[in-house]
Amino acid sequence: VTVFRIMKVFVRSRPTATFAQELIEILPDGKTVQIHQSKGRRCGGYHAPSSWCFQLDGVLHLLSQEEVYARVGQEVVLGALDGYNGTVLCFGQTGAGKTYTMTGTTESYRQRGIIPRAVEQVFQEVAKRSDHIFSVQLSYLEVYNDTLTDLLSTLAGPQHLAPREPGGRVSIRGLSLHPVQSQEEALDLLFEGELNRIMGAHAMNNHSSRSHCIFTLHIQSRSRSLSGTTFLRSKLSLVDLAGSERLGRTGGAGQTLREATHINKSLSFLEQTILALADPRRDHIPFRQSKLTHALKHSLGGNCNTVLVANIYGEETQMDETVLSTLPSRMFLRCKSCYLKCVNELQVNGGGARYQPLSEAQQAELQDQVQRPALSLSPLSHVTESPALSLSALNPCPLKSQPCSTPLPSACSSPPTKAQAFEEFKASGGAGLHRLLRSNKEVLQERRALLHLLGQELNAAKRDIDAAAEDVQRRGGDSAGRLRGSEETQDVEEALVGRLGALRTRYRQHHDQLGPARAEVRYCQHLVDRCRVRLLSEFESWYPNSLLSPREVPEGGSITPGLVPPDRSPSLVSLLHGLPWGGGCGWSGTHPGDWGLVETGARFLHHRQRRSMVVCRSERAVAVISVDSETARCLDVGLIK
């Protein structure tokens, strides 16, 4: 019978200024949540009880990343180093903080999540447990629309493909395993995978939050002293599940609907699998129902420490999603240490949310999945084939001539170069990201300076040790020749030896700080790289849109500020020349079909139906001009001084 070694369930709430404390009540024991619903409110096709009470292993409300890790991650990591599989799994609605919990934000080192902290702890423990030989390998897998992608397949260098062992510990054929010797190496791979995920998401229409991600450390250890002891093997799986959403809520069609269907189906299968594992009467566990559950085989049942973190977004508008999709999921209800008592009406309602019955087509697809042979991995071709997100992408577009710097009415057919457009982007749509990049760079510089200082101190300590050791040696020689046995000599020697000991301790302390400091610099460097890639990739999607003609933009669609249609130029030019600051606010495109950038800070705001709004700014005033797009007549000018 498969049982969980330890199963814990936590709820983590994302902080919000409008936390619905009337509806979500956290009891003082820190382990109980009561959800209150207005009576008779219908949720998902059944009458919800008016009040639900969840008893958990902990409610992580307004806790820092460090505190969350201490409650959620530490024990699982220690278990993994002792040879027990461990899994931490975040689930919950979109935007509730799963990725924040698992990986953390790009904003600061302090806000790093469970994965980087677990990596840090693993290597700290490995260093401590010097009586054992450890080897650590790493894999990073993404499951999107029931397709598996190896997020580290792009890496050159030493890597192993996961073997298909007869006993079947690793069952995903083709998944690359990367040996890692240190925290830094492991974090490198984490960031590499994240980068691939971001770039893949960019290439594939931003599905980053629509995929499940499994970051796994494969740990193997053996005692150094006991010969003949067997290797202990364990897997530490850190799982960031795609956001659960009800299909109706997403309101999507086509790809969005397909994604949502896949997500919900795979989450439903995961739930069934966990329920089956938690039920001692079950002898068959349906791991092969979906790629996600297959990939998590050995990371859930058996001798596994499993921690579920239900991320919730505690705003009133999110209540249905929180209550329906996250808390009363049956997985959540029946897990060993989590039981639910419905204060009022649970028995009447039979408890638990019900999933929609599967349609015939869905059943057929499932049948097909079940019968499909072993999983295969799709190569990450979309990543490598996507346009390179490097600075070369910012080279001026060949179609465009020199930037126009002459004020109108001189004709100039040059819309902004790509590099200029990038500057514009950094000041507008990408301003937040650009600020973040700058602040991350500052943090990086600070950490680098600290590391440098530490290195210098370490070198100084080393020099002092060498000098003191020489001194000890020299005096030892002297005393052997001349002063042997005198009390004074013994005192001096003792003092010297004491000093040497103190210097060595100082050296060791600095040395111990060096590893984490290096890792921190690496981490910050990666944050900077990641921000840079994000900025570039967002620019790449912004840039073509910024060249759209308002006539090509669907009604009500947004137009990137900065560009105005050239065939409106005569009226605009005269209009702009009529403004209080004269012709300083010119604009450049005049060729039909071409586009011009309004210079000197004038911006095209939006175009709706027949109206275009242009904002021009000078040092003295701001003008908002409304133009009829058909006749190019000025409809209205507003001046703000």
Ligand SMILES: Nc1ncnc2c1ncn2[C@@H]1O[C@H](COP(=O)(O)OP(=O)(O)OP(=O)(O)O)[C@@H](O)[C@H]1O
């Ligand atoms: N505990 C928290 N403290 C501070 N900010 C948070 C917290 N949880 C989430 N956030 C912020 O909320 C936003 C959404 O979080 P996140 O991306 O982690 O959600 P998610 O559940 O992973 O969403 P998705 O399912 O779409 O991937 C992010 O900007 C994140 O930084």
